[in-house]
Structures are given as C-alpha cells and as structure tokens.
Amino acid sequence: MKYLPSVFSLPRLNSGRSSHCLLGAVATAAALSTLTPALQAEETAVQRFHAVNNLEFSDKYLTPRGMLVHNDGLTFQWLALGLFNLYHGDSFINDITLVGGVWNDFSSSPVSVHPPFNSSPKTSWVEIDPIAGISVGFAKNFKLDVTYTAFNMQILDIGTSQHLETKLSFDDSPYLKAFALHPYLLFWKELDGKATAAQVPYFVDPLGKNPGAPPDSSYYFELGIAPGYTFKDLGVKVEVPIRALLPNKDFYGEYYDKASTVGLYEVGAKVTVPLKFVPPGYGFWNFHLGVRYMSFEDKNLQGMQQFNAPGKAVKDAVQYYCGFNAFF
Numbered sequence: 001m002k003y004l005p006s007v008f009s010l011p012r013l014n015s016g017r018s019s020h021c022l023l024g025a026v027a028t029a030a031a032l033s034t035l036t037p038a039l040q041a042e043e044t045a046v047q048r049f050h051a052v053n054n055l056e057f058s059d060k061y062l063t064p065r066g067m068l069v070h071n072d073g074l075t076f077q078w079l080a081l082g083l084f085n086l087y088h089g090d091s092f093i094n095d096i097t098l099v100g101g102v103w104n105d106f107s108s109s110p111v112s113v114h115p116p117f118n119s120s121p122k123t124s125w126v127e128i129d130p131i132a133g134i135s136v137g138f139a140k141n142f143k144l145d146v147t148y149t150a151f152n153m154q155i156l157d158i159g160t161s162q163h164l165e166t167k168l169s170f171d172d173s174p175y176l177k178a179f180a181l182h183p184y185l186l187f188w189k190e191l192d193g194k195a196t197a198a199q200v201p202y203f204v205d206p207l208g209k210n211p212g213a214p215p216d217s218s219y220y221f222e223l224g225i226a227p228g229y230t231f232k233d234l235g236v237k238v239e240v241p242i243r244a245l246l247p248n249k250d251f252y253g254e255y256y257d258k259a260s261t262v263g264l265y266e267v268g269a270k271v272t273v274p275l276k277f278v279p280p281g282y283g284f285w286n287f288h289l290g291v292r293y294m295s296f297e298d299k300n301l302q303g304m305q306q307f308n309a310p311g312k313a314v315k316d317a318v319q320y321y322c323g324f325n326a327f328f
Contacts, residue, residue, distance in 0.1 A: 048086075052101075054079040056323030060309070061105070065196055065220075065245065066264045066294055066301050068317055070126075071309040073109035081131070095137030099147070103129040111155045128152050133165075141171040151195060161193030181225040190217035190251075197304040201255035206306070215250035220263065222246065235274040242267050247298065257299035264301065268292035275324075283328040292319050 055078055060071035081101035088095050110122035133147030145167040152160045169184035194217065201207075202214035224243030230236070243266050249259035270290035278285040295316045296302045305314040 048084060050083045050085075051328045052079070052081040052083065053326045053328075054081075054323060055325075056321055058319060058321040060317075060319055062292070062294065062317055062319040063195075065251075066296050066317075067196055068305055068308045068310050068314060070107055070109075073107055076106045076108075077104065078106075079103045093136060093138045094140065095135070095143075097135045099131065099133040099135060101131045103127075103131060103149075113155060114157050123154055125154050127154060141174065143169045143171070145169070159193060161195050162191040163195060164189045164191055178229055179227070181227050183225050184223075186222035186224070187219065188222065189219040192217060194218075196252060196301075197307045198251065198253035198255075198300070200307045201300075201304060202253065204307070207256075209255065211255050215253040218248045218250035220245055220247040220251050235276070237272040239270045239272070240268065241270070241292075252298050252300040252304070255300060256303035259300065260298040263296075263298045265295045265297065266292055272325075283326045285324065285326045287322070287324055289322045291321075293317070294319075 056076070058075045058077070061069040061075045063069060079101065080103075081099060084098045084100075086096040086098060087093070104125070105127040106124050107126050108124070110124045111126065112119045113121050113123050129149055129151050131147065131149055133145060136144045138144065145165070147165045147167075148163070149165070150160055150162045165186065165188045167184055167186045169182065171180070171182065173180035173182070194215070198218075199214035202211050205211065222243055222245050224241065226239055226241045228237055228239035231238075245263040245266075246261060247259065247263040252259060252263060268290060269292075270288055272286050272288045275285040275287060293316065296305075296314065302313045302315055306312050
C-alpha cells in the first residue's frame with residue numbers, strides 16, 4: 001500500500017500455483033501513520049469507528065519486496081480501511097484497534113486474464129487483496145501491528161498467496177522531538193505460496209542449471225526508520241523513510257547466486273499537504289507526492305526481474321507516485 005500491485009510480462013510462465021510470481025503490497029502502515037493529526041483534532045470526542053481511503057497513482061508498480069511488476073502506462077491503486085477502536089486508555093496497554101479492508105490495483109495497460117501473455121481477453125483490474133489485522137499500543141510509546149493479507153490476482157491464472165506481517169514500532173518523538181527517527185522492526189512471513197518470482201527460474205531454468213526443487217514459502221525481516229518534519233504554519237510534512245530488507249535464503253531462492261544477507265535497500269522522500277479547503281464534515285483530506293529508490297543487493301532478486309516488467313536483470317529502480325488520502 002504502500003505500493004501498487006500491477007501487471008507484469010510473463011510470456012514463459014506456467015499457470016497455477018507454480019507461477020506465483022506477482023506480489024501485491026498493502027500500505028497499511030503508511031495509511032495508519034496519516035491518522036495521528038486527525039485523531040488529535042478530535043480532542044475529547046469519542047468515536048470508535050474510522051475509515052481511511054487512499055488513492056494513489058504511480059509510473060510503475062514496485063513492490064516492497066523489490067518486484068518490478070508493471071512499468072507500462074499508469075498504475076492506480078485504491079486502499080480502503082475500516083478501523084474499530086476497542087480500547088483507549090492510560091494503562092500498560094493503551095490502545096487496541098481492529099483493522100479491516102481491501103486493496104485494489106488497476107492498470108491503464110490491460111493484461112491477459114489467461115496465459116499466454118498478450119492473449120485475449122484482457123483486463124485492467126489486476127489484483128484485489130483482503131486485509132485484516134490488529135494494532136496494539138503499549139508501554140506508552142510502543143505499537144505492535146499484526147496484519148494478514150492475501151494477494152488475489154486477476155491475471156494470467158496466477159494463484160493467491162497468503163501472508164502475515166508483524167511490526168513493532170517505537171515513537172521516539174517525546175525524546176528526539178523534531179529529529180525523531182520512528183524506528184521499527186518488521187517480520188513478514190509467507191503462509192501459503194510465494195509473493196515473489198523466486199520459483200520461476202527453477203521452472204524456466206534460463207541458465208540450464210537443472211536446479212531441482214524451487215524454494216518454498218519463506219520469510220524476511222525488515223529494519224527501518226521514518227524521520228520527518230512538519231512545517232506547523234503550513235501543515236506540510238516532509239518524510240524521508242529508509243529501510244533494509246533481510247531475507248531468508250528461500251525468500252528469493254538461490255538460482256542465480258548464494259542469497260545475500262541484505263536483499264535490498266530503500267530510501268525515499270514524501271511530501272504531504274493538508275487540503276484545508278475541504279469542510280471538516282467531509283473528513284480530513286491531504287495530497288501527497290513522493291519518490292522512492294531501491295537498490296537490489298541480492299543477485300537472485302536482480303535476476304528474476306527478467307520475468308517481470310523489465311524483462312532483464314535489474315540492479316535498482318526509481319518510482320514516482322502521488323495521491324490523495326481521506327480520513328473520516
């Protein structure tokens with residue numbers, strides 16, 4: 001949701017579970033981070049249910065796991081979330097919120113519903129992902145988010161993969177003020193199927209290596225920070241998120257080379273501007289504009305891009321995006 005799922009060129013893939021190469025990422029954490037100003041604005045009002053809509057456009061779909069899924073035409077993604085606050089107080093556990101929603105990806109360049117690639121019929125609706133999770137605030141400044149997602153593809157007869165994300169974050173703003181880093185540690189587990197193209201080289205075997213069995217469902221860790229600064233007079237917020245993905249050896253597989261300790265690095269910049277002309281009764285709206293750069297450190301991640309939109313090994317990628325967020 002952070003990122004937009006889309007289409008990718010797989011002219012040589014088989015259908016079914018073995019062609020599980022498309023990854024649809026949900027930007028739940030990014031969407032929830034926009035809620036703080038609105039929640040503060042409510043002051044003493046007690047409202048247990050909130051809704052979030054995030055509409056985003058991008059020049060390509062670049063997943064959080066480094067898959068260049070689609071880089072042709074315009075990608076549009078819509079994230080809709082409902083948040084139900086079960087508890088908010090001053091005890092050790094200070095907040096419990098249930099999260100549910102759905103994420104969709106659309107492309108201006110339609111892709112085939114069934115293989116082979118470029119065959120008819122085609123669709124602009126690429127993916128729909130259900131989301132369910134719980135967010136627990138504790139020890140004043142810590143938060144634990146546990147989120148289930150399923151990537152349900154509408155193209156090329158690609159199956160559905162299921163995943164669980166566990167994220168521990170720390171709000172260090174009471175200590176570092178404007179220089180707060182907002183560090184987090186994330187564990188992401190494939191429950192069923194693969195969320196990358198890691199299995200594809202094993203089936204296609206482009207190097208004639210006869211590699212044997214493809215990697216099974218796996219996991220990775222992620223370390224990140226999200227420093228930012230808000231210009232209070234304007235309400236404009238500038239953020240510079242930085243993260244590193246640390247994969248298990250089976251996450252990207254080892255067809256091209258031994259797995260790297262670091263799968264990828266990412267650095268980005270994002271500017272968020274509140275749309276103050278929208279009347280309060282219509283929710284809290286903002287416009288955001290951003291760019292992210294990824295350096296693919298794992299040789300297997302680089303190599304498997306030949307089965308995605310680039311059609312060749314790629315060492316890095318830049319994505320530009322913009323969109324609107326509405327909190328009710």
